[in-house]
Amino acid sequence: MDEDAGALPPKHQFSEWYNNILWRAEIMDVRYPVKGLYVWYPYGFAIRKHVYQRLRDLLDRDHQEALFPLLIPEQEFMKEAEHIKGFEDEVYWVTHGGTTPLDVKLALRPTSETAIYPMYALWVRSHADLPLKIYQIVNTFRYETKQTRPLIRLREITSFKEAHTVHATWEEAQQQVETAVRLYKEFYNGLCIPVMISKRPDWDKFPGADYTIAVDTIMPNGKSLQIGTVHHLGDHFSKTFEIKYEDASGEQQYAQQTCYGISERCIAALLSVHGDDKGLVLPPKVAPVQLVIVPITIGKRHEDVIASARSLEQELRQAGFRTKLDTREMRPGAKYYWWELRGVPLRLELGPRDIDAGKVIAVKRTGGKVSFDREDIKSGVAGVLAEISDAMRQRAEEHMKDRLCSVISIEPLTAALNDGKIAVVHWCGGRPCGDAIEEKTNGSILGTDVRSAYVPSTEGACIICDKPGKATLVGRVY
Numbered sequence: 001m002d003e004d005a006g007a008l009p010p011k012h013q014f015s016e017w018y019n020n021i022l023w024r025a026e027i028m029d030v031r032y033p034v035k036g037l038y039v040w041y042p043y044g045f046a047i048r049k050h051v052y053q054r055l056r057d058l059l060d061r062d063h064q065e066a067l068f069p070l071l072i073p074e075q076e077f078m079k080e081a082e083h084i085k086g087f088e089d090e091v092y093w094v095t096h097g098g099t100t101p102l103d104v105k106l107a108l109r110p111t112s113e114t115a116i117y118p119m120y121a122l123w124v125r126s127h128a129d130l131p132l133k134i135y136q137i138v139n140t141f142r143y144e145t146k147q148t149r150p151l152i153r154l155r156e157i158t159s160f161k162e163a164h165t166v167h168a169t170w171e172e173a174q175q176q177v178e179t180a181v182r183l184y185k186e187f188y189n190g191l192c193i194p195v196m197i198s199k200r201p202d203w204d205k206f207p208g209a210d211y212t213i214a215v216d217t218i219m220p221n222g223k224s225l226q227i228g229t230v231h232h233l234g235d236h237f238s239k240t241f242e243i244k245y246e247d248a249s250g251e252q253q254y255a256q257q258t259c260y261g262i263s264e265r266c267i268a269a270l271l272s273v274h275g276d277d278k279g280l281v282l283p284p285k286v287a288p289v290q291l292v293i294v295p296i297t298i299g300k301r302h303e304d305v306i307a308s309a310r311s312l313e314q315e316l317r318q319a320g321f322r323t324k325l326d327t328r329e330m331r332p333g334a335k336y337y338w339w340e341l342r343g344v345p346l347r348l349e350l351g352p353r354d355i356d357a358g359k360v361i362a363v364k365r366t367g368g369k370v371s372f373d374r375e376d377i378k379s380g381v382a383g384v385l386a387e388i389s390d391a392m393r394q395r396a397e398e399h400m401k402d403r404l405c406s407v408i409s410i411e412p413l414t415a416a417l418n419d420g421k422i423a424v425v426h427w428c429g430g431r432p433c434g435d436a437i438e439e440k441t442n443g444s445i446l447g448t449d450v451r452s453a454y455v456p457s458t459e460g461a462c463i464i465c466d467k468p469g470k471a472t473l474v475g476r477v478y
């Protein structure tokens with residue numbers, strides 16, 4: 001790593017900060033020679049591992065994990081009309097096996113409905129097979145034409161968690177949509193990332209869905225980032241793929257379906273929402289290293305300090321904390337800088353005087369120092385890590401609140417978006433007014449039916465036509 005390449009740009013220069021933090025903290029290497037494809041460094045991958053483990057744990061409560069093929073035969077991919085329309089410009093096709101042209105072209109999955117649902121047609125037989133709730137975590141490919149960005153808009157999405165559920169009735173599928181939204185809220189709460197949940201306008205729903213509920217967060221530059229979506233698919237796909245079940249009275253019925261996905265955008269949000277001018281700030285629950293011990297060794301006490309630090313490391317590891325003892329031959333200050341950049345939540349400093357006094361000094365990545373009695377180190381550390389999580393969550397929520405505003409006419413709306421805000425307006429729900437809002441402000445309608453503690457679900461006159469309208473989020477988006 002090029003450690004001499006100057007300082008990290010300040011966080012308020014967000015795009016430079018983001019591009020820098022990715023290589024400086026060894027998250028992604030962007031030098032892979034294919035546009036939109038990036039390489040996970042080991043440290044970035046370790047963050048991913050902890051984040052995705054949390055996602056798995058949440059899903060494993062009542063979903064089953066499975067794995068479907070990457071390649072989808074053309075005739076399956078082409079079955080659902082809306083779905084094809086939505087994805088036709090984004091699909092990579094495999095046309096040859098070696099030098100032999102394939103009889104049937106194969107799509108690299110952009111998402112897996114058309115890989116999974118032909119199998120669901122075989123698996124679902126009777127109402128006793130329902131509900132069926134399966135997920136997989138895979139790579140997917142989308143030939144994105146908007147600007148690609150690491151972790152945010154990829155052509156190979158490496159960490160696509162997609163869940164696909166099958167239900168007997170539309171209402172049960174609707175219930176599942178709500179359950180999935182709650183699950184995503186819990187996931188992001190664990191990452192201390194505040195979210196806005198809303199119903200996307202019809203023209204922005206998933207191709208082939210009845211409706212789409214989106215989970216967005218606000219990035220430091222004021223743009224909103226869609227970090228998860230939940231789709232009610234109705235019977236669009238079950239009719240195309242013949243997913244039918246025999247109901248209690250022996251009748252054949254088309255099933256009702258949902259699907260919901262999260263990608264490595266959750267990591268982009270994690271790094272961006274919490275980071276600061278010194279680098280990353282990772283929530284303890286997903287930090288690959290939760291505690292770093294930096295021994296302060298001076299002169300004769302070297303051996304003694306290292307021995308104490310080792311025993312401290314061992315004790316904390318045994319207690320289940322992801323602990324790292326940094327014995328490299330570097331100045332302590334350089335080590336502090338190194339671990340701060342990488343977002344380690346708590347640094348423990350141990351010098352001869354601390355050892356003699358039976359103390360350990362702890363420095364929080366979120367600011368502030370505490371001194372622990374060596375004997376109470378385990379409970380002390382656990383308490384401080386919990387405090388760090390709370391402080392991070394609170395700080396992120398304050399940021400979100402600061403970014404939200406209410407607006408009742410179009411000029412102030414444009415001004416608010418220019419100012420990096422996400423605005424709540426009233427909108428009648430009609431496409432012409434929606435288009436007018438988007439064109440006049442160069443923004444996007446995120447959605448209606450907003451579920452956020454900071455957005456009152458009021459009604460009022462549409463910002464364009466004055467007819468009755470619902471609270472609607474508008475912002476600039478990634």
Ligand code: 5CA
Nearest residue numbers: 111152153154162226227228229259260261263
């Ligand atoms: N089959 C459904 C649910 S799994 C689906 O594909 N939905 S999606 O198109 O909305 O994608 C799910 C989530 O993946 C999105 O909400 C977004 O957060 C993320 N995502 C979509 N495209 C990309 C991309 N090119 N790069 C990174 N993440 C992406």
